[in-house]
Each structure stands twice: as structure tokens, then as C-alpha cells.
Amino acid sequence: MKPTNITDTEIWAYVSNTADKETKERIIAWKDSSSFDKQRFDDISKTYGKTGETTPEYPDLEVVKERFFAAIDSNTKEKPWLPKLWKYAAVAILFIGLSFLYLKPEKTITIATTYGEQKELELPDGTLIWLNSSSQLSYLKAKPRTLELTGEAFFEVTHDKSNPFTVTTSDGSSVQVLGTKFNVKSYSQTAYTETVLLEGSVAMSHKDVQDTILMVPKDRVRYQQLEQNLIKSTIENTNHIIAWRKGVFQFSDKTFNEIAMDLSLQRNIQIQIRNPILAESRFTGYFEASATAKDILETLQLTKTFKFNENTDGIWTVE
Template sequence: MENMNPESLLRKAQALGDDIKEMESIDVLGAYHQAQMKMKANRRKQVYSLIMRYAAFLTLPLLITSLVLGYLYFHEPELDEKYAEVTAATGSVIHYELPDHSVVWLNGGSTLRYPTVFHKENRNVTLKGEAYFEVQADHKRPFYVNTPSGLSVYVYGTKFNVAAYEDDSNIETVLEKGKVNVIAPDRSTIIQLMPGEQLLYDKQSKKLIKNKVDVYEKVAWKEGKLIFRNASLNDIFKRLSRHFNVDIQFNNKSGKEYKYRATFRNETLPQILDYLAKSAALKWKTEEAVQQADDTFTKKRIIVDLY
């Protein structure tokens, strides 16, 4: 080992003491905590940055979804409407309930078309033939009965009858209870009916005629009754044809006019013809139904002659 003089040893000892003092002056625990805080701060920055990136990624679809839902809420989409159609076979009467709980009697040979869900603003149905309506009152949603000729009837809640057969020359509206408004095909003429009134619309002349009538005579068909008050043979045979599902051909060879007052409920067609023949020279013959080439059958046909 190299010999060192006292002076050299003293300098080394002094240098070693200075190094120890410098080491002792370092706050190791504080430095450790400071390093930990820096690491946590850096980690928070990284997490915040990551969250912001995810938030930006998620916010766009969320914003789009919110906008779509808001639009749908304030602008309801117009969905395709679904309709139901009910037809009463000739010679029958159908009784059923509409979606708004209004009740309808549909006469033979008639068809009613209506949406399976009524609009919030109105209730529209289309009638071909004859029907009696008991409409549930709803003052915010008028109930419209539309006919092929363009004539419409609208109410808010009442009882009335509409006869709009396509082979009839007239469309007839009769009010039993409440109030109805009849809109002519020109859409500018509106006539209001009161209970006991009838409105006839002539399809050819376009004229509207309002009369007082016996309402029960006009609506008794829904109970299976045939009521005639001062009715002509033409009118009687037309109604009998629908009621019994037969084809009645009436030939007035005498040119005379007869008016009848009668009520029938369970009588057969021959019995009714016998009754009519008591006051007029009527003779008739029956042609049975015939099978056609397409396997369908013709209606039974009754030819009535007035002499």
C-alpha cells in the first residue's frame, strides 16, 4: 500500500466529509413523494386525454340519436294506414263495433271500409250501400261517412242512417237523434239536419231535398223489419229484392200507380206478394238460380207483372 503523507490524508478525509454532507442534505423522502406526484399527474393527464377521446367518439352518435328522437317526438312519422272492410251479404244484416266503439248496422249488399286506427283529428269511413250508425260522442274528432258519389255526412256523436246504394238514383240521410251535417259533392254546400228529417240527394240532377219522415220506417230494417209508408211498388220491390237476395223484375203493364202502407217481419216473399196482390192485379213467376260456366249461380229471379 502506497504511503500517504498526513496532508494528503487530511484532504481526502475532508473531501469524503463534504460528500457525506451533500448526501445528507438530499431529502430522499420528499423527492420520493415529489416523484410520485409527478407520476400521478402524468397518469391523470393520460386518463383525461383518453376519456376526452372516447367522449368525442361517443358524443357524436349520442348527439345524432338525440336529434333523431327529438325530430320524431315533434314530427310523428306518417305510417302506412291499415284498413278493414266489412261486407254484409245480400239478405243479411251485420252488427259490429268500430275502433272508437261506435256501433254500426250494415244492411244487405253493403260494404263499409274504415282504418283500423282512427286519426287524432277525425274518424273517416267509406260506405257503399246502407248503414245505421250510433256514433260515440267526441267533440274533438268529427265522424265522417263518405259515399262513392262524393257526398259526405259528418257528426260528432249521434244516431243516423245513410243509404247510398250504387244502383239507386238517390242518396238518403235520415237523422234519428242529435245533429248531422251533410256535405254535397261540390264541397261548398252544407245542410244541417235535425231529428226526424231526411235529406235526399239526386245523383243526376245534383239537387238536395229535405223532408220530414217517419224515422222508424227508415231504420227498422236493422231489426229485421220491413216497414212501408205510402211506398210505391217500385220502391217495395227494390227493398224486397235486397232483403230476400233475389232479383225481382217488375213490369207495370197497366201504367197504374199504387201506394202501400204495411209492416212485415217474418213473412216469406210469397206471403208478401199475396198481400200486395189483394189490392192490385199482380201475377208473378219464379225462375230458379242457374249454374253458370264459372260454377257460380245466378240469383233466383221473380218476374212480377201488373195488369
């Protein structure tokens, strides 16, 4: 018996042990022939394994439809008196049922850090991620290369040309890559989302900005929330951008306001700056992980004149 024109319905009947003798013989002959499609057979077998006793998590819609309509047509032929309305009603029931299956929420993976905490994780595709303090990363289990970030993270993305890697943030920014190393910073407390590229190439965009900016190594692109624009600049030394991965508190030509915000996020303190000129003054510094907020502020006092103190509520005032 020549195994030609094997249908999905016949394979389904075979794997579900409901096939007649002739169908079984056709499937067996097909499995021993050069035309056997193992991937197709395995896919239907797995689908039956999921639907045989329980509701399928990811049903094969085409297989289910073919099996369903075959059964309907069979009943119509055997019972010509069956009203067409019943068939149409059955079709409606099928698609209503399938809609519930496909609306079933997918599992979301969420990783979060608290103040002063960093985490390192590896995605199923081998991509490595370092998550900075006070940050959160989430993705659907079925789509681990499409992530949502709140806070800051560094990525070493595994190259996959057929499946681009995307990081989105709550303010609507998006970074798309194939394989590269880059840092994304997007805290809700800051007025910008920033991407710094170390290796490879990425494209940064925003839902409210028409242009997409292609980045090369040492590029920094910021989405300014107030101005609603994307600004690109160059950073000659990117070491300070990812120093946080080692717990180091490092900054280069940053305003005191930005430094105070980073201290607040990483050390769980609240800083109020009452001197507007100081707030916009710029500093460069390097501090080991063991340095306290007091150590850092005292060191900055060596270059700028200001006073600070901590009140009983744990709020630091700088003036």
C-alpha cells in the same frame, strides 16, 4: 347539474344507449326534476323502439331529422375536407327514404254483409254501427271516425267534439257529425243517397252541390243522382227507417219500385216490373223477418191488382 335545454337528440341518445356520460347525467337529472316532460320522453322512446331494429311504421319526422343533421354536422366538423355535395346528397337520401316510410299504405278495416245478413259492430271510440244486408263499410285503422259506406247502415256515434265523425259514400255524398243517431242508405242499385236523422244533428253535403244541409231529428235528406241536388223532407215516424235492424221488412208510403229494390237486396231475388203504373204506386206495410218474397207480394195484391210469377232462372216478373 341543472337539467336545462334538453334536446330530442340527447333523449334519443339516452334511450338508444349511445349517450356519453355527461348526457346521461343530464337526462337523469332532468327526469328527476319538475321540468321533466314525460310525454315527450315516452314518445321518443316509442319511436326508438320502432326504429331500433325495424323500419318505423309511424316515424317521428322531427326526431329523425334532428338526429340525422346532428350526425352530418358532426362529421363535417371532424372532416372539413368532406365535400358539401356529400352533405346535400345525404339530405336527399334521407328525405327519399322518409317518403317511402310515409307512403307506406295504412291498414284498412273492411266489414261486409251478404244478402239477408246484418252485422253489429263497435268502433274503438265506442260508436255502434248496424250494417244492413248487401253492404260494405271500410276505414283506415288509424282513422276509425272517417268511414266509407256502400249500402245501408245505422250509426250511434260517440260524442267527440275535437274529432268529428264522417261517413262518405261512393256517389260523393258526405255526412258529418259530432255525436248522434242516424241512418244512411246508398246502394249502387238506387238513384239516390239518403240520410235520416233520429237524434242529434248532422250536416249532409255532396261534392257536386254547393250547399250543405244542416239536419235536425226527423229530417230526411236525399241526394238525387239524376237531378244532382239535395232534397230535405220530414218523416214523422222514423220506426220503419231502422226496422231492418231486427230483420223486419217495413216500409211507409214507398213506391212499388223501391219495395222491389229492397226485396232484391235483402232476399237475393231479381224482380222485373212490367207495369209502369204499378211501379209508381205507393204502399205501406210491415212484415216479420220470416216472411218470404211470395208472402209479401201476395199481401200487396190485396190492395193493388197485379200478377207475378217466378221463372226457372229465379227471376220474378210483375205485371
